[in-house]
Amino acid sequence: MFFLKDLPTRQMLQRYGACYPGMNTEAVAAALNLLRRGSLLMRELEAYFTAHALSQTRFLVLIVIDREPDREGLLASEIADRLDVSRPVVTDTVKALAAAGLLDSVPAVEDGRAKRITLTARGQAVLADLLPGYFAIIGAFMARTDGPGA
Amino acid sequence: MFFLKDLPTRQMLQRYGACYPGMNTEAVAAALNLLRRGSLLMRELEAYFTAHALSQTRFLVLIVIDREPDREGLLASEIADRLDVSRPVVTDTVKALAAAGLLDSVPAVEDGRAKRITLTARGQAVLADLLPGYFAIIGAFMARTDGPGA
DNA sequence: GCTTATTGATTAGCATCCTAACTAATGGAG
DNA sequence: CTCCATTAGTTAGGATGCTAATCAATAAGC
Structure with missing residues (x-):
């Protein structure tokens, strides 16, 4: 920041x-x-997520999983690849989201080290609930600051 | 981020x-x-400051003090006002910069609670040293990303 | 002039990021 | 088949941000 x-x-x-x-x-x-x-803008978005018991990073983890519905979930390392955060952050974030019931994390059958991480129905619902407000904040911010004063 | x-x-x-x-x-x-x-861009700048034993926030503290040379230093609360960080962050940042010899912090004569925070000669020198590289990183980044692909 | 509200700064406790070091499973070289 | 390098994930420790609560000094009310 x-x-x-x-x-x-x-x-x-x-x-x-x-x-x-x-x-x-x-x-x-x-x-x-x-x-x-x-x-x-980041501050506004963080406040929005905090008010909904999430954070920017947790939200983005949900997004990247949701974005590849043809895949049967993502591995933690794949999330880290898509998200420019370190692996330990993925570990903690996934743990928190799983504890909140938004993600499932099951051992991968083809690789004993890996875990397949998927959205739960509740995770999908939370994401769908948050997106309109997310877009609204962005739209309002851009309308307010995109002018000559920006 | x-x-x-x-x-x-x-x-x-x-x-x-x-x-x-x-x-x-x-x-x-x-x-x-x-x-x-x-x-x-933030990541690049943070890396630059880390390589010089500083951080974005520490750098900005130096900047806002340097920016008002007519004032005999700033109070911690004035730094917080100019910098959109919480007071405790200013306390810690000033402490670290003072320990590094870049700032002086002396009790204010007119208010027993407050402290006047000034740049040391070394602080000014460090700032002057860092600015060219800072501007160079920004210039390179903008040249690289300001095009149609951005 | 004394009590109370406000203000400057700090402390304490929490969240979230990082790097480095570790454990465990995989896979390739001999 | 066995050994070793690599890869997936976690743990440990440190940095930096926040809010809420605290302490001390000032200012304001009666």
Whole structure:
């Protein structure tokens, strides 16, 4: 998360640019906007998930499993591959979601080390319940911040 | 941080949109791009700071103090105001930066509760050292991802 | 002037991320 | 077949964020 509330003005950046000749003022201004906007949206989404006893990461775990319905569930390592989080995070997240009844985790028959992780009916229902609000928050945020002030 | 590596295609979003009538497909696609790009840049910047014994947040603390040279340092609560992090985070961050010799923290004369936090000469030097690399990472990232594929 | 509310900062406890090290199962080389 | 490298998953320990509760100093009410 990028926590700076008031981004430097173009003027301030140009002053920096004078000191650091290689710097692309426009690119930096755009990047700081990207970071700040992304962080603000992230905060809103995290609050939404927290209010529903989830988190961004837990939600994304549900999503990536739901996204491949032809597969008979995913392995933990496959989830980690699709999600740019470390394996231990997948272990903990899956454990929490299974405890909440949203995922099932059964040993894989073809590989004694692996586990097949699937959505339960309840997991699918929770996902379907959350998506409209998720899209609504995103839509409202973009409408609010996509203008000239952004 | 937004961890989903492969964003949903427009086609997948449109299928979702069919199920959830209120959804603005274009806005959602743009928002997911915003989140993912922001997270990728954040990762690069965090790696840069980690390699220099700092973190994004510690760096921003240095920045906000440096940004107001006319003030005789900032109070911890003023740092928290400018930085959208909780007070305890400021307490810990300032403590760590002071231990590293980058900040000074002296009791405020006009208010027995408060502390005036200033950059040391070393803190200013570290900041000046880090900025060129920071801007370079941002510039490279934007050049790489700002194109049509982004 | 004394009591109470507010404010600056910290502490305590929790959540979630990471890397490094570990266990257990698989699979390939000889 | 046996040994060893690889792979799946977990555990352990550390960093960093949060909220709620606490302590101390200031400010405000009567």
